[in-house]
Amino acid sequence: MPLLVMKFGGTSVATPDRIRRAAKRVGREVANGYDVIVIVSAMAGKTNELVGWVNEISPFYDAREYDAVVSSGENVTAGLMALTLQEMDIPARSWQGWQVPLKTSSAHGAARIEEIPTDNMNAKFAQGMKVAVVAGFQGISPEGRITTLGRGGSDTTAVAFAAAFGAERCDIYTDVDGVYTTDPRITRKARKLDRIAFEEMLELASLGAKVLQTRSVELAMRYKVKLRVLSSFEDNDEHAGTLVCDEEEIMESNVVAGVAYSRDEAKMTLISVADRPGIAAAIFGPLADAGVNVDMIVQNISEEGRTDMTFSCPVDQVKRAERAMQDAKTRGEINFHDLYADTEVSKVSVVGIGMRSHAGVAAKMFKALRDENINIKVITTSEIKISVLIDRKYMELAVQALHDAFELEKAAG
Amino acid sequence: MPLLVMKFGGTSVATPDRIRRAAKRVGREVANGYDVIVIVSAMAGKTNELVGWVNEISPFYDAREYDAVVSSGENVTAGLMALTLQEMDIPARSWQGWQVPLKTSSAHGAARIEEIPTDNMNAKFAQGMKVAVVAGFQGISPEGRITTLGRGGSDTTAVAFAAAFGAERCDIYTDVDGVYTTDPRITRKARKLDRIAFEEMLELASLGAKVLQTRSVELAMRYKVKLRVLSSFEDNDEHAGTLVCDEEEIMESNVVAGVAYSRDEAKMTLISVADRPGIAAAIFGPLADAGVNVDMIVQNISEEGRTDMTFSCPVDQVKRAERAMQDAKTRGEINFHDLYADTEVSKVSVVGIGMRSHAGVAAKMFKALRDENINIKVITTSEIKISVLIDRKYMELAVQALHDAFELEKAAG
Numbered sequence: 124m125p126l127l128v129m130k131f132g133g134t135s136v137a138t139p140d141r142i143r144r145a146a147k148r149v150g151r152e153v154a155n156g157y158d159v160i161v162i163v164s165a166m167a168g169k170t171n172e173l174v175g176w177v178n179e180i181s182p183f184y185d186a187r188e189y190d191a192v193v194s195s196g197e198n199v200t201a202g203l204m205a206l207t208l209q210e211m212d213i214p215a216r217s218w219q220g221w222q223v224p225l226k227t228s229s230a231h232g233a234a235r236i237e238e239i240p241t242d243n244m245n246a247k248f249a250q251g252m253k254v255a256v257v258a259g260f261q262g263i264s265p266e267g268r269i270t271t272l273g274r275g276g277s278d279t280t281a282v283a284f285a286a287a288f289g290a291e292r293c294d295i296y297t298d299v300d301g302v303y304t305t306d307p308r309i310t311r312k313a314r315k316l317d318r319i320a321f322e323e324m325l326e327l328a329s330l331g332a333k334v335l336q337t338r339s340v341e342l343a344m345r346y347k348v349k350l351r352v353l354s355s356f357e358d359n360d361e362h363a364g365t366l367v368c369d370e371e372e373i374m375e376s377n378v379v380a381g382v383a384y385s386r387d388e389a390k391m392t393l394i395s396v397a398d399r400p401g402i403a404a405a406i407f408g409p410l411a412d413a414g415v416n417v418d419m420i421v422q423n424i425s426e427e428g429r430t431d432m433t434f435s436c437p438v439d440q441v442k443r444a445e446r447a448m449q450d451a452k453t454r455g456e457i458n459f460h461d462l463y464a465d466t467e468v469s470k471v472s473v474v475g476i477g478m479r480s481h482a483g484v485a486a487k488m489f490k491a492l493r494d495e496n497i498n499i500k501v502i503t504t505s506e507i508k509i510s511v512l513i514d515r516k517y518m519e520l521a522v523q524a525l526h527d528a529f530e531l532e533k534a535a536g
Numbered sequence: 537m538p539l540l541v542m543k544f545g546g547t548s549v550a551t552p553d554r555i556r557r558a559a560k561r562v563g564r565e566v567a568n569g570y571d572v573i574v575i576v577s578a579m580a581g582k583t584n585e586l587v588g589w590v591n592e593i594s595p596f597y598d599a600r601e602y603d604a605v606v607s608s609g610e611n612v613t614a615g616l617m618a619l620t621l622q623e624m625d626i627p628a629r630s631w632q633g634w635q636v637p638l639k640t641s642s643a644h645g646a647a648r649i650e651e652i653p654t655d656n657m658n659a660k661f662a663q664g665m666k667v668a669v670v671a672g673f674q675g676i677s678p679e680g681r682i683t684t685l686g687r688g689g690s691d692t693t694a695v696a697f698a699a700a701f702g703a704e705r706c707d708i709y710t711d712v713d714g715v716y717t718t719d720p721r722i723t724r725k726a727r728k729l730d731r732i733a734f735e736e737m738l739e740l741a742s743l744g745a746k747v748l749q750t751r752s753v754e755l756a757m758r759y760k761v762k763l764r765v766l767s768s769f770e771d772n773d774e775h776a777g778t779l780v781c782d783e784e785e786i787m788e789s790n791v792v793a794g795v796a797y798s799r800d801e802a803k804m805t806l807i808s809v810a811d812r813p814g815i816a817a818a819i820f821g822p823l824a825d826a827g828v829n830v831d832m833i834v835q836n837i838s839e840e841g842r843t844d845m846t847f848s849c850p851v852d853q854v855k856r857a858e859r860a861m862q863d864a865k866t867r868g869e870i871n872f873h874d875l876y877a878d879t880e881v882s883k884v885s886v887v888g889i890g891m892r893s894h895a896g897v898a899a900k901m902f903k904a905l906r907d908e909n910i911n912i913k914v915i916t917t918s919e920i921k922i923s924v925l926i927d928r929k930y931m932e933l934a935v936q937a938l939h940d941a942f943e944l945e946k947a948a949g
Contacts, residue, residue: 180619185618185622191614216600
């Protein structure tokens with residue numbers, strides 16, 4: 124029997140009524156001849172309620188107890204979904220993480236999936252069960268404690284099940300109807316993509332297009348799981364949503380798939396650092412230790428043995444970065460004349476696997492920004508992405524200009 | 537290390553603040569040199585919320601999924617309690633039913649505890665853990681599914697742990713400060729008992745004094761677990777609450793320990809039933825099958841081969857009882873002229889192990905009721921209890937008269 128994995132996020136199962144609506148979608152796939160593994164999140168708001176209690180009680184909590192508490196929301200939804208399916212005369216049962224058992228590392232709060240045994244659940248399918256409802260986001264550690272996979276972990280649960288069971292597809296039902304060329308709130312020309320390559324999705328996800336958890340995309344890419352993102356709140360035909368897939372499955376694509384942005388960035392510059400071997404390690408080691416997520420790094424040309432070092436990080440980490448740098452200076456590990464922080468910058472990026480074979484993307488991007496008189500402060504590039512830091516006040520304008528310049532409102536082919 | 541079991545009900549853990557208050561009580565016992573097993577209920581209201589969702593989705597639910605859903609409330613409290621204790625620098629961790637594992641029968645929704653292995657938890661105590669926080673009300677079936685023990689099941693969990701671990705005492709913290717000679721809402725003369733025998737508590741519990749789940753008292757009696765009921769909301773000294781214990785531990789006691797009542801009873805009479813061997817089975821078999829909880833049974837003297845059969849049941853089961861009797865008549869299994877239902881009766885009982893050695897309790901009871909002109913409709917007796925059915929309008933009066941007649945406002949000795 125062919126198998127599908129269907130994942131429903133918190134807003135899709137927020138009430139018994141919505142659970143019923145989701146169950147009807149599952150019922151349709153069962154009628155189409157599929158066995159289905161359903162992965163559910165906690166009802167919207169429930170995880171926040173649980174996290175709130177934990178924080179109220181214990182700001183520096185034991186992550187094992189945190190996991191035991193917050194995983195309970197998914198257990199509730201799994202049972203309710205199984206009951207709803209049974210009411211529709213569909214043989215279903217719920218599975219909590221430890222019942223599968225979904226084995227993870229012991230890294231509580233951010234555990235990695237290590238193994239999903241399939242024998243037990245497959246035996247139930249063979250006995251006539253049509254739907255296994257699995258509580259997402261959770262697993263069990265080698266010590267027998269409940270673990271969680273981090274926020275958004277239910278996406279990763281879904282992809283891992285699809286990989287373990289060789290599912291035909293993994294459908295992620297959410298409150299948006301797919302992946303867009305850019306944020307539709309910034310330009311109404313934003314177009315839903317029918318398909319997007321794993322690599323592109325990874326860049327977009329990590330750049331703040333929060334449709335899928337990054338790890339779920341990595342996992343899907345590694346195991347070649349066809350991943351579809353679609354809406355719980357609309358009628359979906361076979362072309363609904365966005366298929367995240369291997370680039371070979373995308374016949375025609377634009378050179379640039381989308382324009383991503385990250386609003387609240389900061390650009391920090393260490394003025395006149397001694398340019399000696401090991402200086403980068405001496406700077407970025409302490410920043411990493413301080414929990415600063417350094418993104419872009421630019422080192423200027425050295426003059427007379429000194430250089431300027433520029434990096435970007437989220438704006439709410441500036442204080443932490445400054446303290447780490449001053450401390451390192453006090454300890455004599457680094458030496459600099461001054462430290463500038465520009466906290467009014469945003470990052471805008473164009474992403475597309477087509478860049479690999481098309482020259483001129485960078486030139487076109489820079490020209491579009493110049494035509495709007497937007498000054499570029501920092502540039503970084505990867506194989507399929509070009510990112511720039513610009514003044515925050517120009518962010519929306521830049522996204523619109525780039526969307527126009529690469530004609531993303533038009534489908535390829 | 538001596539060990540205590542402490543159980544906190546839903547109102548005692550309703551908020552993070554109340555959990556903190558409960559944790560302080562635990563901390564005091566740890567300071568007294570005890571290892572402690574804490575059993576927690578769900579935060580007040582949470583189980584009702586979960587049951588509400590289940591009923592909304594599926595009126596005739598799969599009890600296995602019901603159990604998976606409703607057990608989650610206790611898991612949340614267990615984690616939060618462990619975190620609270622850790623904040624107080626007390627080494628603590630939470631255990632869900634399946635982690636212990638608390639092994640039960642497969643009777644979902646009303647499972648019986650079969651085994652509580654102690655090795656694993658004792659090893660943690662040996663390693664320095666001071667408090668094990670256990671989610672009450674739940675266990676795991678031989679099939680690996682989550683089971684629940686029925687409403688009030690956390691009391692039973694607590695007593696079972698006390699028995700398995702040989703605890704010095706099992707303290708049940710609740711929203712009343714002990715067991716009273718009768719309901720203080722009916723007479724202000726009601727007096728808190730310092731001690732009560734298991735047998736008396738069983739009769740009082742099953743008669744509607746809902747301080748403890750009946751099964752927890754049965755279990756405590758079988759394993760001689762000293763059970764103390766006391767308030768979460770008051771400062772307790774060593775004489776606080778009520779100790780439920782073996783009768784040998786009660787030096788002096790009144791002949792009658794308390795007066796119990798059950799307000800909403802019905803008295804049903806089958807008129808002119810053929811008096812033949814097996815007639816009782818023919819009547820009470822179908823009633824049991826229909827889920828009618830028959831309490832008192834009285835059979836009148838037979839005349840000319842026919843008799844009247846009277847029984848009592850909760851008033852909300854009258855319709856069900858009538859249907860069961862008419863159906864049995866239609867099937868030709870029983871024969872009766874008429875079926876009367878008196879739905880305006882209450883049951884009042886006096887309970888006390890002292891009755892065994894004291895004659896005249898019944899006579900004193902009947903005289904007290906006669907003096908108030910209260911007519912007795914049905915009488916049943918057991919070794920330590922005399923119960924009567926009376927018109928509901930006299931119930932409070934009867935309780936007050938009996939409390940006075942047996943001078944229950946005065947302590948024995």
